[in-house]
Amino acid sequence: MKYFYSFYIYKYYRSDSVKVIRNICIYLLLAFIFFSQHNCKANDLPPGIPEGAKYDRKKNLYTSSDSQFKYVYYPNGSLYEKCEYNESSQLDGRCEAYLMNSEQIISYGNFKNGRRDGLWTWTFPNGQNYVVQNFVYGKKKEFWIPVEIWGNENGPYKRYYPNGNLDEEGSFDTGEKSAYWKKYYPNGSLEYSGTYLKSKKILEWKYNYPNGKLEAKEIYDKAGELIERITFYPNGDVWCVSISTKQVICN
Numbered sequence: 001m002k003y004f005y006s007f008y009i010y011k012y013y014r015s016d017s018v019k020v021i022r023n024i025c026i027y028l029l030l031a032f033i034f035f036s037q038h039n040c041k042a043n044d045l046p047p048g049i050p051e052g053a054k055y056d057r058k059k060n061l062y063t064s065s066d067s068q069f070k071y072v073y074y075p076n077g078s079l080y081e082k083c084e085y086n087e088s089s090q091l092d093g094r095c096e097a098y099l100m101n102s103e104q105i106i107s108y109g110n111f112k113n114g115r116r117d118g119l120w121t122w123t124f125p126n127g128q129n130y131v132v133q134n135f136v137y138g139k140k141k142e143f144w145i146p147v148e149i150w151g152n153e154n155g156p157y158k159r160y161y162p163n164g165n166l167d168e169e170g171s172f173d174t175g176e177k178s179a180y181w182k183k184y185y186p187n188g189s190l191e192y193s194g195t196y197l198k199s200k201k202i203l204e205w206k207y208n209y210p211n212g213k214l215e216a217k218e219i220y221d222k223a224g225e226l227i228e229r230i231t232f233y234p235n236g237d238v239w240c241v242s243i244s245t246k247q248v249i250c251n
Helices: 002-043
Strands: 054-056 061-065 069-073 079-085 091-098 105-112 115-123 129-135 153-160 166-173 176-184 190-197 200-208 214-220 226-232 238-243 248-250
Antiparallel strands (some): 054 061, 061 069, 079 091, 091 105, 105 115, 153 166, 176 190, 214 226, 238 248
C-alpha cells in the first residue's frame, strides 16, 4: 500500500511537470511566431513605402520623412497623410490626409508648432464636406491627459450630412461648445436649438418633431442646472412637466 501511494504521488507530480514544460514550450513558440511576424512587418516594407520607414504596431501604420514633409502610410503602402514640419519636428504648415488607394483628400488644414490653426475641413469619401471647423493657435483647453492637436477649437463649427445638407452648426471657445447651436434633421427641419456656455446647456432649449412642431422645451440657469422641462404631444398639448425638484406631472 505504501508503495502504491508513493507511485501515485510520483506519477501525479511527473504529470504536472510535463504540463508545465509543455505550456512553457507553447508560450515560447507563440512568442517566436509573434516576434518573427513583427520583424518581418518592420523589415519587409510594402510597395510604395520608402526604405527606413518606421512601423507603428499600435496604429498599424508606417511613417517616414524628408527635409520638408512627414509621411504616414496605410499598411498596403498607399499614402495616408502628408504634413509639413519644422526644425523642432513639430507639424507646421499644410497637412493633408487621403482616402486609402486614392488621391482623394479627406481632411486638410494647417498646423502651427504642433497645433491645428485656422480653418480645417474633413470630407466624406464622396468629396462632400463632413466637418468644417476653426482653430486658433495659443488658446487651448487642458485635458486630463496630454493632447496636442485638440482643445484649441475656436470660432464657427459646421457638420454636414453626406448629401450636403447641414447637420449641426455652432461655435467653440477654447475647446468648449459656446453660444447658440442648432441641430437639423436630414430633411432640413430644425431638430433642436439652444445656448452653450463652456459645453453646458444654459437658458432656453427647444426640441422639435421632424414636422417642425415643438416636442420639448427646457430651461437652464447660467450654471447649467436644469430648472424645468416641458414635453408636448404632436398635437401641441402639454404631455409632461418636470421641475428642478425632480417632480414630474404628466397628462
